Amino acid sequence: MPIYEYECAVCGFTASHVVLGSEQLEHPHCPDCGSVETRRIMSSFAVVESEAARLENFDTRKPRDESFYRDARNVGLWAKKRARELGVDLGSKFDETVEQARSGKLIKDMM
Numbered sequence: 001m002p003i004y005e006y007e008c009a010v011c012g013f014t015a016s017h018v019v020l021g022s023e024q025l026e027h028p029h030c031p032d033c034g035s036v037e038t039r040r041i042m043s044s045f046a047v048v049e050s051e052a053a054r055l056e057n058f059d060t061r062k063p064r065d066e067s068f069y070r071d072a073r074n075v076g077l078w079a080k081k082r083a084r085e086l087g088v089d090l091g092s093k094f095d096e097t098v099e100q101a102r103s104g105k106l107i108k109d110m111m
């Protein structure tokens with residue numbers, strides 16, 4: 001499921017938006033000011049790359065505050081990294097669950 005990042009031209013707010021199915025949202029509403037003057041700033045490919053980077057830089061020993069979990073892309077990151085450190089294979093079902101948790105939060109954030 002591709003996730004795109006948008007930037008609002010009016011207030012500068014950036015938001016992630018999950019594109020469902022064949023839906024092509026060129027200008028989703030800004031979740032902050034409601035403007036449709038938004039533009040896509042990242043491809044889904046860049047998001048995938050950035051997750052790999054996040055996972056790499058993520059330190060499971062450091063405390064995480066609330067704002068960490070406000071970013072939906074961080075959902076499941078701790079578990080993934082921890083599993084990798086322990087050499088545990090979480091399987092594809094886990095990835096699926098994480099994706100669902102993330103997109104659920106993302107959609108909620110857009111409302």
Ligand SMILES: [Zn+2]
Nearest residue numbers: 008011030033
């Ligand atoms: Zn805005």
